[in-house]
Amino acid sequence: MSHDSEPQPLTASPGTPLRGSLRPPGDKSISHRAMILGLLAIGETRVEGLLEGDDVLRTAAAAKALGAGIERLGDGRWTVRGVGIGGLSDPAETLDFANAGTGSRLMMGVVGGQPVTATFDGDASLRKRPMRRILDPLVQMGTQVLSEAEGGRVPLTLRGPREAIPITYETPAASAQIKSAVLLAGLNAPGVTTVIEREATRDHTERMLRLFGAEVRVTRHGEGGHGRSIALTGQPTLRGTDVIVPADPSSAAFPIVAALIVPGSEVTIEGVMMNPLRTGLITTLIEMGAEIERLREREEGGETVADLRVRASRLKGVDVPPERAPAMIDEYPILAVAAAFAEGTTRMNGLHELRVKESDRLAAVADGLTANGVAHLVDGDDLIVHGDGSAARGGGTVATHLDHRIAMSFLVMGLATREPVTVDDGAMIATSFPSFLPTMRMLGGVIQG
Ligand SMILES: O=C(O)C1=C[C@@H](OP(=O)(O)O)[C@@H](O)[C@H](O)C1
Ligand SMILES: C=C(OP(=O)(O)O)C(=O)O
Incomplete structure (x- = not known):
């Protein structure tokens, strides 16, 4: 986890539908x-x-x-x-x-x-x-x-x-x-x-x-x-x-999108915090046509939480307004992955803050999409992803630049692409979602180190 740790490359491969339930780690x-x-x-x-x-x-x-x-x-x-x-x-x-x-x-x-x-x-x-x-x-x-x-x-x-x-x-x-x-x-x-x-x-x-x-x-x-x-x-x-501490919606984002894009999947994600200042991704995915049911809404530790039942869905491209950015600021990399499997164009507007995260996430996502054959454009601070509704090609190696969310996003992508996707270093995943690999494997995802 420090700057001197050895890089840990990981490869995600397409496989069978994802099934099961999980509780993401604390927020x-x-x-x-x-x-x-x-x-x-x-x-x-x-x-x-x-x-x-x-x-x-x-x-x-x-x-x-x-x-x-x-x-x-x-x-x-x-x-x-x-x-x-x-x-x-x-x-x-x-x-x-x-x-x-x-x-x-x-x-x-x-x-x-x-x-x-x-x-x-x-x-x-x-x-x-x-x-x-x-x-x-x-x-x-x-x-x-x-x-x-x-x-x-x-x-x-x-x-x-x-x-x-x-x-x-x-x-x-x-x-x-x-x-x-x-x-x-x-x-x-x-x-x-x-x-x-x-x-x-x-x-x-x-x-x-x-x-x-x-x-x-x-x-x-x-x-x-x-x-x-x-x-x-x-x-x-x-x-x-x-x-x-309720379950982290920013970590829940990865199994949610994985379940949406791997055909035949059905996954329940338990106890996810539904604070409206954190749920911009869920709003966006539902606009894209995602089948996400909010079940058992309840109060936990002063926040509303819910179980989310997610089924593989046909997604369509949407425009994401810039004022939604604060409510989903860490979720744009995984939204770009969902957009790569949607039919039509997804425009994510006003992403300048992504440039000062663990990496320049706008550049890192664009490079990862290029490596995996996904048509896209960075226009100033906007990211535009073109999908045709079928599985993206994959087959690329993604540079993660010490950024956990870039690593997890492209591993999720590789569960649904035609060819496997490799990330150059998964070590940083432990900063926010230490159980990511066992969790995704428990659902049936194939990720190898
Ligand atoms: O306050 C927080 O807990 C966070 C705020 C956000 O950063 P900014 O304040 O830089 O937008 C977010 O990206 C980060 O993951 C967590
Ligand atoms: C931006 C993030 O975290 P931090 O700013 O705490 O490094 C993140 O977790 O996506």
């Missing part, structure tokens, strides 16, 4: 936040269903280095003993976040708002990702950037102030990571910190802050009802609590 966004708010709370936080992927384990290690007491009780069951806002200690060593954008950026918000000094680093992928978007608001809040790699990247060292300055900040990109970093720094500000976003992004930080006892007011902002203003009252006492 990655919520798992990171459980560790972070557990650190900042007083008392014990008990987490159930934590994603034990490398990204989250890095956040847990960083929380420990900043003073939390962390214990694993069993599968996905963890406890965090927090130190309270203002109670963090300087970590003895660099906080190595490896591949994790969310963990590193949210923890920058924590450190940036508290009187501690910490150095952040990561793997070759994280070292390319822009951090200025986090540093800019933090500097306004009183954080000192003691050092940084060229262009505002990790490795970088932050020193937080005794108390943060409360600000009102409009995020320059639709990013839950920017929003969350500012709110987390605002926890140690004497007054109200407000984040304004033009497009609503995933709201797990706001929800969890409330769960731990903070006062957060959310109002609609701007024209069209897409924007939000989020106002946090600083210096609350956060209290340790119970967090139940």
Whole structure:
């Protein structure tokens, strides 16, 4: 999982229909936040269903280095003993976040708002990702950037102030990571910190802050009802609590699309979080003609979850509006795979943020489609995929650039193409979906290492 691990090539081959049911691992966004708010709370936080992927384990290690007491009780069951806002200690060593954008950026918000000094680093992928978007608001809040790699990247060292300055900040990109970093720094500000976003992004930080006892007011902002203003009252006492982590819709996306494109398949995916700020892919697939039934809708850990019964379907091309991007930002690579099997043209509009993920996902997806004989075009920040309703050719080798979602997307593709598909490295899959290979094999998928 680090930049020095050996690449692990994997090949997916077309085979028999996929059958069975599964529960995807815990949501990655919520798992990171459980560790972070557990650190900042007083008392014990008990987490159930934590994603034990490398990204989250890095956040847990960083929380420990900043003073939390962390214990694993069993599968996905963890406890965090927090130190309270203002109670963090300087970590003895660099906080190595490896591949994790969310963990590193949210923890920058924590450190940036508290009187501690910490150095952040990561793997070759994280070292390319822009951090200025986090540093800019933090500097306004009183954080000192003691050092940084060229262009505002990790490795970088932050020193937080005794108390943060409360600000009102409009995020320059639709990013839950920017929003969350500012709110987390605002926890140690004497007054109200407000984040304004033009497009609503995933709201797990706001929800969890409330769960731990903070006062957060959310109002609609701007024209069209897409924007939000989020106002946090600083210096609350956060209290340790119970967090139940629902299954990650971004991981569920892979077996969902696999079941849709492998003829004759029927798969049930259990306990998937249905937060509307995360379900843009499901909305899009249903518009494409996907047979996805929402069963047993219920509440789990403050979120609506459902079981999804998915049957292989004839898909048609659609236009995906840019305002839907925040609700499916990590799902475009796997949507491009679905689009390759659909009849007609799928246009995915406004994908500029894909260029700054674990890889430049727009380029990585386009290259993967080229390698596997799928007609497509990148037009500025839009991706246009042409399908003819039959199985794509396959037969290519895909460069994954240390990006788990590129690896999983093209392995899913290879379960339904005419010829097998190889990805050059599957090691990063463990960052978000460590059980991906056994899960897909249990459904009948043929993936070999
Ligand atoms: O806040 C989060 O948990 C996340 C926010 C998104 O990133 P951006 O904030 O960069 O859009 C998403 O891509 C990432 O996987 C998780
Ligand atoms: C973009 C992602 O994660 P992060 O930004 O946390 O690395 C992702 O999981 O697709």
